[in-house]
Amino acid sequence: MTRKELFENIKQKKSFLCIGLDTDITKIPPHLLHTEYPIFEFNKHIIDATHDLCVSYKPNIAFYETEGVKGWISLEKTIDYINKNYPQIFTIADAKRGDIGNTSKMYAKAFLEKMDFDSITVAPYMGEDSITPFFEYKNKWVILLALTSNKGASDFQTLSLGDNKQVFQQILETSQKWGNPENMMYVVGATKAEMLTEIRKIVPDNFLLIPGVGAQGGSLQDVVKYGMNKECGLLVNSSRGIIYASNEKDFAEKARMEAEKLQKEMEKLLTPLL
Amino acid sequence: MTRKELFENIKQKKSFLCIGLDTDITKIPPHLLHTEYPIFEFNKHIIDATHDLCVSYKPNIAFYETEGVKGWISLEKTIDYINKNYPQIFTIADAKRGDIGNTSKMYAKAFLEKMDFDSITVAPYMGEDSITPFFEYKNKWVILLALTSNKGASDFQTLSLGDNKQVFQQILETSQKWGNPENMMYVVGATKAEMLTEIRKIVPDNFLLIPGVGAQGGSLQDVVKYGMNKECGLLVNSSRGIIYASNEKDFAEKARMEAEKLQKEMEKLLTPLL
Numbered sequence: 001m002t003r004k005e006l007f008e009n010i011k012q013k014k015s016f017l018c019i020g021l022d023t024d025i026t027k028i029p030p031h032l033l034h035t036e037y038p039i040f041e042f043n044k045h046i047i048d049a050t051h052d053l054c055v056s057y058k059p060n061i062a063f064y065e066t067e068g069v070k071g072w073i074s075l076e077k078t079i080d081y082i083n084k085n086y087p088q089i090f091t092i093a094d095a096k097r098g099d100i101g102n103t104s105k106m107y108a109k110a111f112l113e114k115m116d117f118d119s120i121t122v123a124p125y126m127g128e129d130s131i132t133p134f135f136e137y138k139n140k141w142v143i144l145l146a147l148t149s150n151k152g153a154s155d156f157q158t159l160s161l162g163d164n165k166q167v168f169q170q171i172l173e174t175s176q177k178w179g180n181p182e183n184m185m186y187v188v189g190a191t192k193a194e195m196l197t198e199i200r201k202i203v204p205d206n207f208l209l210i211p212g213v214g215a216q217g218g219s220l221q222d223v224v225k226y227g228m229n230k231e232c233g234l235l236v237n238s239s240r241g242i243i244y245a246s247n248e249k250d251f252a253e254k255a256r257m258e259a260e261k262l263q264k265e266m267e268k269l270l271t272p273l274l
Numbered sequence: 275m276t277r278k279e280l281f282e283n284i285k286q287k288k289s290f291l292c293i294g295l296d297t298d299i300t301k302i303p304p305h306l307l308h309t310e311y312p313i314f315e316f317n318k319h320i321i322d323a324t325h326d327l328c329v330s331y332k333p334n335i336a337f338y339e340t341e342g343v344k345g346w347i348s349l350e351k352t353i354d355y356i357n358k359n360y361p362q363i364f365t366i367a368d369a370k371r372g373d374i375g376n377t378s379k380m381y382a383k384a385f386l387e388k389m390d391f392d393s394i395t396v397a398p399y400m401g402e403d404s405i406t407p408f409f410e411y412k413n414k415w416v417i418l419l420a421l422t423s424n425k426g427a428s429d430f431q432t433l434s435l436g437d438n439k440q441v442f443q444q445i446l447e448t449s450q451k452w453g454n455p456e457n458m459m460y461v462v463g464a465t466k467a468e469m470l471t472e473i474r475k476i477v478p479d480n481f482l483l484i485p486g487v488g489a490q491g492g493s494l495q496d497v498v499k500y501g502m503n504k505e506c507g508l509l510v511n512s513s514r515g516i517i518y519a520s521n522e523k524d525f526a527e528k529a530r531m532e533a534e535k536l537q538k539e540m541e542k543l544l545t546p547l548l
Contacts, residue, residue: 022377062373062380068388072346098397099336099370100424103296106336114342123372123397125419127426145399150374152401155448162436174429 001090001118002139003182003207007231009055009088011274014267016232017259018056018092018209020239021046021078022063027244029251039067039074042251044081046243049252051086053259056235058092058209079115090235092143092209093117101129105136112137119143121187121209124171128178135183142184146172146199149189149212172202181205190236193222204229211237220262224269232273238262275364275392276413277456277481281505283329283362285548288541290506291533292330292366292483294513295320295352296337301518303525313341313348316525318355320517323526325360327537330509332366332483353389364509366417366483367391375403379410386411393417395461395483398445402452409457416458420446420473423463423486446476455479464510467496478503485511494536498543506547512536 010016021043025033028042035041047057059078064071082089093111097120098104104122111120112134119141122131134142147157147168157168165173172186181203188199190212199208210223213236220236227234242262246254284290295317299307302316309315321331333352338345356363367385371394372378378396385394386408393415396405408416421431421442431442439447446460455477462473464486473482484497487510494510501508516536520528 024380060373060377060380062371062377062384066380066384066388068350068384069343069346072343076342096371096373096397096400097336099334099368100422101426103334103336106298106334106340110336110340110342114340123370123399125397125399125430126370126422126424127429127431129424129426131426148374148400150400150403152375152403152405155401156399156441156445157401159435159441159444161433167430167433167441170433171430 003231006055006090006207009090010232010270013052013055014270014274015053015055015263016234016236016266016270017054017262018058018235018237019046019050019054019242019259020094020211020237021057021059021243022239023059023243024063025067027247029247029249031249037070037074037077039064039071040077040081043074043078045252046255047082047086049256050242050259051089053256053263056090056092057082058094058237060094076115079117083116090119091117093120096121096123096145098123098126098130100126101133104130105133108134108136112140119185121145124175131175132178135179140183142179143209144171144175144184144186146186147188147192147195149191153189169198169202172199176203181207185209185235187211188227190219190223193219193226196223196226200227200229205233207233207235209235209237213238220265220269230273232270236266277505280329280364280481283364284506284544287326287329288544288548289327289329289537290508290510290540290544291328291536292332292509292511293320293324293328293516293533294368294485294511295331295333295517296513297333297517298337299341301521303521303523305523311344311348311351313338313345314351314355317348317352319526320529321356321360323530324516324533325363327530327533330364330366331356332368332511334368334513350389353391357390365391365393367394370395370397370419372397372400372404374400375407378404379407382408382410386414393459395419398449405449406452409453414457416453417483418445418449418458418460420460421462421466421469423465427463443472443476446473450477455481459483459509461485462501464493464497467493467500470497470500474501474503479507481507481509483509483511487512494539494543502543504547506544510540
């Protein structure tokens with residue numbers, strides 16, 4: 001998917017919502033546990049109930065790997081289901097991979113070619129040759145970790161490099177040489193919305209994937225205030241707040257209600273761009 | 275496996291060799307491609323031919339994920355085969371994972387509990403809560419990326435923090451509060467053997483996993499000179515140089531010959547500890 005297409009979808013749906021499919025088998029409604037692939041079954045219902053309210057789905061790969069082969073099949077079935085039924089959805093493999101070039105190539109093939117995700121989240125620590133293999137697929141995207149929303153983000157990401165620059169800022173700067181706003185986004189945690197002003201000085205045009213709204217405490221208004229650009233430039237993720245809104249037979253309906261609340265709020269905030 | 279047990283294995287086998295099972299389906303002997311799980315079949319032969327010469331096997335997970343469900347089954351069959359037949363082998367899931375705490379827990383369960391690897395490589399960028407969930411398993415290990423052997427290592431890992439300290443050194447220092455030499459090792463690339471002197475000042479007792487000997491150009495003598503401690507403290511990995519020594523029916527035999535060369539060299543270098 002191109003940046004233009006993504007922005008068109010955002011305008012059409014009046015939403016920049018990404019729904020995180022962090023599907024934990026211990027948290028899904030019990031009546032689904034009797035199906036062959038409960039995680040896929042759950043996702044399918046969530047997707048059918050919410051696809052018109054969001055522009056993106058983001059399965060976190062850990063939740064699938066932890067179920068072994070069955071989890072992997074559920075992941076493949078999920079991405080196939082989205083690609084077949086809702087091809088205008090921007091799909092994110094939240095994998096946080098990154099290895100030497102030779103090996104990153106293998107991960108790129110797994111997620112961007114074989115499973116045909118639109119994008120993958122990538123960890124920056126191993127540098128250029130760990131990231132560039134993911135750029136080899138046309139109209140596919142790298143979403144590079146910059147500033148995450150967890151407590152541990154302050155351990156290394158915000159260390160000062162002595163010239164008034166923090167590690168994550170250097171990562172933003174350096175990575176601008178490797179990718180561009182047509183193939184690279186950044187993960188920036190919403191818990192630090194005011195830092196988006198500084199971040200936008202370095203990466204004015206790139207889309208930002210913002211986790212941490214809702215359960216992790218970030219504010220949507222602040223994210224938009226400090227982070228939105230003229231092509232929106234934001235994908236805001238919510239996972240648990242939407243997909244676990246109910247643990248009963250009405251789970252998909254309740255998920256839709258939660259997604260709709262966010263979409264309505266986003267519609268207001270998008271007005272200047274519509 | 276405990277540190278004591280690992281050191282006993284090293285002394286008994288006179289080897290601190292780790293063999294990287296980076297099994298690429300495009301590089302294995304053609305006659306194996308007709309089996310149901312060629313990657314597992316290849317690994318099985320390599321393992322049977324080399325298990326007495328090495329103390330550790332390290333499958334890089336990317337090579338399995340890139341083959342989808344079949345690759346994942348091959349990975350499970352490989353770790354089961356090692357655990358069942360050679361339980362004294364220290365197994366490493368070279369996964370380079372790391373996510374928010376909630377999610378790292380899922381990866382820990384996948385690799386350290388369900389598949390029962392002894393250890394997993396973890397990326398440090400997301401900090402403490404992304405790493406500590408892996409410590410929850412007794413006698414299992416975190417192997418934290420510190421200084422990798424690829425070109426991109428110089429992009430962020432060696433950035434100066436302005437107080438004469440580089441980013442990877444801060445990672446070594448800070449992580450010492452989270453784990454200890456009984457549950458934490460570090461990845462340190464062999465291409466920078468002289469830096470091991472500085473590294474040993476910060477982490478004198480931890481085991482170091484050293485990739486980059488052989489194909490990537492590092493010297494075993496230098497690694498030992500600068501990095502060995504009184505309990506060896508080193509696992510030196512070789513992947514391609516061993517497992518792809520031949521592409522013919524004699525591949526396992528040739529792999530053994532290459533592994534033996536390294537083991538013999540290691541035996542000499544281990545003399546002071548035996």
